[in-house]
Amino acid sequence: MGNIIETKNLSKSFHDPVEFQALKNINVSIKQGEFASIVGSSGSGKSTLLYVLSTLDTDYTGHIFFDGDDLSLKSKNDLAEIRNEKIGFVFQFHYLLPEFTVLENVCLPALKLAKYSEEEIRERAYQKLDLLGLRDQALKKANKLSGGQQQRVAIARALINEPKIIFGDEPTGNLDSKNSQNVFEIFKELKEKFNQSIVVVTHDQHFAERTDRIITLSDGEVISQ
Amino acid sequence: MFKKSPVIKIALTHLLAKKRQTIVAMLGVTFGIAIFIFQAGLMSGFQAYFIDETVNTTANIRIYNEAEKNRKSILSKLYADENKWVVVQNQKPKDELTKIKNGYQIIAALEKDSRVLGVSPFLGSQAIFKVGIAQIAGRVSGVDIIKENVLFDVSKNMRQGDITKLQTIPNGIILGDGLAELLGAKMNDNISITSPLGVTLEMKIVGINHSGLTEVDKSRAYINIRNAQKLLKVDGSYITDINIKLKDFNQAEALAKFYHQKFGFKTVDWKEANASVFSVFKIQNMVTYLIIASILIVSGFGIFNILMMIIYEKMPDIAILKAIGYKDSDIKKIFLTESLIIGMLGGLLGLIIGFFMQKIVGSIRMDIKGFVSMEYLRFNSSPGFYVFAYFFGLLATAIAGYIPARKAAKMDAIDIIRSK
Numbered sequence: 001m002g003n004i005i006e007t008k009n010l011s012k013s014f015h016d017p018v019e020f021q022a023l024k025n026i027n028v029s030i031k032q033g034e035f036a037s038i039v040g041s042s043g044s045g046k047s048t049l050l051y052v053l054s055t056l057d058t059d060y061t062g063h064i065f066f067d068g069d070d071l072s073l074k075s076k077n078d079l080a081e082i083r084n085e086k087i088g089f090v091f092q093f094h095y096l097l098p099e100f101t102v103l104e105n106v107c108l109p110a111l112k113l114a115k116y117s118e119e120e121i122r123e124r125a126y127q128k129l130d131l132l133g134l135r136d137q138a139l140k141k142a143n144k145l146s147g148g149q150q151q152r153v154a155i156a157r158a159l160i161n162e163p164k165i166i167f168g169d170e171p172t173g174n175l176d177s178k179n180s181q182n183v184f185e186i187f188k189e190l191k192e193k194f195n196q197s198i199v200v201v202t203h204d205q206h207f208a209e210r211t212d213r214i215i216t217l218s219d220g221e222v223i224s225q
Numbered sequence: 226m227f228k229k230s231p232v233i234k235i236a237l238t239h240l241l242a243k244k245r246q247t248i249v250a251m252l253g254v255t256f257g258i259a260i261f262i263f264q265a266g267l268m269s270g271f272q273a274y275f276i277d278e279t280v281n282t283t284a285n286i287r288i289y290n291e292a293e294k295n296r297k298s299i300l301s302k303l304y305a306d307e308n309k310w311v312v313v314q315n316q317k318p319k320d321e322l323t324k325i326k327n328g329y330q331i332i333a334a335l336e337k338d339s340r341v342l343g344v345s346p347f348l349g350s351q352a353i354f355k356v357g358i359a360q361i362a363g364r365v366s367g368v369d370i371i372k373e374n375v376l377f378d379v380s381k382n383m384r385q386g387d388i389t390k391l392q393t394i395p396n397g398i399i400l401g402d403g404l405a406e407l408l409g410a411k412m413n414d415n416i417s418i419t420s421p422l423g424v425t426l427e428m429k430i431v432g433i434n435h436s437g438l439t440e441v442d443k444s445r446a447y448i449n450i451r452n453a454q455k456l457l458k459v460d461g462s463y464i465t466d467i468n469i470k471l472k473d474f475n476q477a478e479a480l481a482k483f484y485h486q487k488f489g490f491k492t493v494d495w496k497e498a499n500a501s502v503f504s505v506f507k508i509q510n511m512v513t514y515l516i517i518a519s520i521l522i523v524s525g526f527g528i529f530n531i532l533m534m535i536i537y538e539k540m541p542d543i544a545i546l547k548a549i550g551y552k553d554s555d556i557k558k559i560f561l562t563e564s565l566i567i568g569m570l571g572g573l574l575g576l577i578i579g580f581f582m583q584k585i586v587g588s589i590r591m592d593i594k595g596f597v598s599m600e601y602l603r604f605n606s607s608p609g610f611y612v613f614a615y616f617f618g619l620l621a622t623a624i625a626g627y628i629p630a631r632k633a634a635k636m637d638a639i640d641i642i643r644s645k
Contacts, residue, residue, distance in 0.1 A: 047643075056548060057639050077552050084550020091642065095545035099238045104231070109549040111231050157549065169642070 003029040003065070004165050004197045005053055010062040012045075012052060022048045023060070024220045032164065033195040035187060037208040040217035047169060049217065050201045054087055054167040055079045067164060084112050088158025092170035095154065098143035102134065102153050105142050110160045121160075128156040132186060148179035155186060166190070168200035172207055180207060232555065235542070236562040239535045246531045247567060253524030254571030254618055255578060261517045261614045262579025263586070268513045269605040272506050278437045279502070281377055283495045284345075284468030285477045288331070288484060290323045291491050328464040331488055340472055340480065343375035347466035348453040353419045354400075354446065356408045363404055363444040365418060367453020370399075376470040379434065379447070385412050386432025391449055397431035403443030405433050418446070420456035428452075437599065521618065524571075525625030528564050532629035536560065536636075543633055544641035557634040564626020565619065572618040576611055 006029040014020045022045045030036055030053075040046045051057040053064065055071060058079065064071045067086065071079065083089075096105045106125040110116065116124065129135045132152040137145060142153060151171065158166050166187070172180035184207055190196045191212075200211065208214050215225040240247045298313040325331065328346060335344045348367035353360055370391040374380050380388045384402055391397045398416060400408070410416055412430055419425045428448065436442055454463055469484075471477060477494035485492040496503065536543070543556055583604040593599055 051639050051642075054548075056642075077554075080547070080550050080552040082550075083548065087550075089545075089548045091545075091548075093541070095541055095548075097235070097238070097542055097545070099242065100234075104234075108231060108546070112550050112555070 002032055002068075004032045004034075004067055005030040005199075006065045007053070008063040008065075010049075010052065010060060010064060012048060012057070012060040022220050023052065025062075026220075026222055028215060028222060028225055030165070030197055030199055032197055033191060034213060035191045035198045035211045036200070036213045036215060037211040038199065038201045038215045038217060039203065039205070039208050042203070044217040045220040046201045046217045048220075050167055050169055050199065053199065054089065055083055084109055085161055086164045088155075088161070088163040088166040090151070090154050090158050090166065090168040090171040092173040096142035096150055096157075098141070100142055101139050102129070102142055102145065103138040105153055106156045106160055109157060113161050115161075125156070125160060128159045129153075131159070132156050148175055148182065151175060151179065151183060152186070155183070159190070162194070163196065165197040165199065168198065168202075170201055170203070172202065172204055180204065184210060232558050232562055235546075235559050236566060239539060239559075240563055240566060242538075243531060243535060246534065250524070250527040250531045251567050251571035251574070253527035254521075254568055254622060255575040257517065257521040257524045257621070258572045258575025258614055258618045259578040259582060260520055261617065262576060262611065263582045263604075265513050265517060265614070266579070266583055266604040266606060266610060267602060268509060269610065270603040272509075273605060274599065274603045275502070275506075279499050280474055280495055282436050282438055282441060283498050284376060284466075285471045285474045286469040286481045286484060286492055286494050287498065288325065288467040288469070288488065288490050288492050289465060290325050323465050324459070324463050325465065325467060325490055328467060329462060332467060335467070335469060335484075340476065341469055342472050343372060343470040345369060345372040345376045345468045345470075346450060346464040347468055348450050348457070348459075348464050349466065350420050350453060350456050352421075352446075352456065354404065354408055355417045355419065356410045356414065359408045359410075361404065361407050361444075363446060365398075365446050365448050365453060365456065367448055367450040367456075369450055370447065373447070373468075376468055377436075382435050382437070384433040384435050386430075388432060390431035391447060394429060394431055395449075396426065396428045396452065397449065398428040399432035399434050399447040400430055401442035401445045402433050402435045403439060404446060405430070407443065418448075418456070422456070422458055424456050424458060426452060426456060517617075521621040525621050528567055528622055528625040529629060531567075532560055532564060532626060533632075535563065536629055536633045540636065540641045543636055544638040547636075547638040548642075553634040556636075557630045560630035560633050561623065561626050564622050564630070568619045568622025568626075571622075572615050575618065576615060579614070580606070580611075 007026050010023055010026040011021065012023040014022055026049065038046045038049060048057070052060050055066070058076070066082065074082070097108070103122070103125055106128060107121050110121040110124065111118075126135060126138065129138055132155060134149065134152055134156065137149060142150065145153065151174070168187070172183050175183065187198050187200070191198055200207075202208050213225065216223050298311070298316055300313055301311045304311050332344045332346055335341050346369055350365050350367070351362065352365045353362055370379065370388050374388055383399075386399065388399065391399060398418070400410065405411070408416070410430055412433065414430050416428050416430060417425055418428055434442070434447065450464070451461070454461060457463070471480060474495065478496060481492040481494040546556060583606055587602055587604050590600055591602055593602075
């Protein structure tokens with residue numbers, strides 16, 4: 001099993017309003033098919049690490065190797081393509097397009113990728129919604145769904161292009177324990193069935209404990225992994 | 226469902242979420258385009274009409290002979306040596322004829338030219354028109370009215386009478402309507418004209434003419450060329466001008482040069498003859514387009530405004546689209562599409578409103594007398610003009626939309642996500 005992500009001496013500083021080093025010499029690697037969680041107190045840099053790893057934040061020093069490629073050598077457009085094809089995102093606030101239907105939201109990344117015809121994309125979107133038990137909600141507007149349902153739609157959207165890795169930024173932060181449990185089960189299933197890597201930032205200790213691996217951050221440094 | 230690229234659907238969704246502001250922004254464009262169609266249509270319609278009238282009243286090419294003004298004295302010709310001083314004071318221009326030699330032969334030659342539609346001889350003179358005690362200075366144009374009609378469509382502009390009378394009645398005269406009004410003369414009245422040489426002819430009014438150019442109508446009368454020759458005490462082959470109408474008046478400039486070389490007389494084409502008017506048109510156009518541009522700039526601000534509002538409201542959308550792999554250029558496309566939708570719909574409405582403004586105002590009787598006289602305002606309503614106005618509007622909206630669109634494209638997804 002190879003590493004999907006590997007970092008070498010990854011550091012990041014904020015300059016505004018004051019000089020502040022958010023990440024210090026981080027060397028971590030995530031294997032393909034690994035379900036890892038990043039934990040730490042607030043301000044420890046865990047979200048920052050996630051944004052850097054997921055290519056959204058490019059203002060860092062050191063190296064990140066994603067699927068063998070050095071990300072620091074990639075252009076903004078290359079990174080957008082990588083995100084589109086190989087990375088799925090699940091955020092705390094679900095970030096669905098509220099006026100669009102569930103089905104349309106799920107289709108968005110696939111339409112951008114344009115690897116399949118529109119028919120096929122719709123077919124695949126229904127498959128993902130099936131997987132998450134949302135087929136009957138497909139034609140509803142996204143903002144008409146409950147929080148737990150919206151989070152599952154966001155997961156379905158993250159899955160549509162069958163990415164190598166899924167990043168979750170507090171994906172259960174806004175959910176009750178039943179829905180959190182539900183999301184956890186889904187992630188676990190994805191890892192087992194599709195060998196997808198999953199990296200989740202969470203402060204839910206109970207959630208973290210059940211993942212394969214816990215990476216703990218404190219003041220921008222990895223203190224255990 | 227939506228089309229392959231969800232960009233248009235996203236753009237439409239944004240606009241529908243802000244219906245009222247979208248409509249206001251759209252009306253800005255509508256107003257700009259409607260004014261464009263009306264104002265610029267009026268200007269270019271008027272100018273086209275004027276050019277039309279000018280082409281109809283000025284010869285495409287005029288051949289004439291110019292008296293030599295600063296001719297050298299005989300003495301200075303004799304002593305051409307530069308080291309000699311020759312002074313001749315108070316030298317007057319020679320009593321030289323501005324006659325075109327062999328004028329009728331030239332006319333015959335021109336009539337055989339396949340590019341020429343018509344040729345008309347001309348002999349003009351200043352004259353005093355007298356009816357009773359009313360006296361007005363003007364010009365008489367001695368013409369062969371049938372040939373003149375081919376060039377200038379005189380018969381179309383006749384208010385009263387008939388052009389052929391000028392040939393059948395030996396002392397017939399056709400007055401411009403302005404001139405007739407100034408003199409208080411009516412059809413069949415007698416009128417006397419006196420030339421600078423003191424020759425007086427008693428004439429009978431056989432027609433009233435209205436060319437549309439106010440200045441001309443107030444001062445010109447047509448008489449038979451024979452009578453003009455009598456007024457100037459010259460022989461029957463004496464003419465001063467040859468007017469030419471071409472099959473294609475755009476060739477005038479080139480052919481004028483050609484005839485100048487061929488016949489040796491001065492030639493002037495209609496554009497050159499009316500150069501001062503065309504320079505006025507240039508300024509007129511500049512002012513018109515400045516006004517329209519400023520209206521479109523104002524409507525551009527409307528579009529700018531609404532897009533900025535949408536962008537701030539839809540920041541989460543932008544963040545998520547970027548996170549799932551939409552490029553900066555895709556985001557830019559979304560907002561540019563929005564401004565273009567506003568521009569296209571607003572512009573279309575503007576074209577329709579402008580069209581009806583033209584139709585309504587164009588149907589009101591105005592009876593304008595000035596530079597030219599016309600009963601109704603003329604508008605340029607050619608399809609090309611509408612297409613031009615529409616693209617002008619789209620260009621303005623695209624520029625107005627580009628700045629916010631670029632801003633949206635440059636937004637950092639992380640900043641948006643963090644600020645939640």
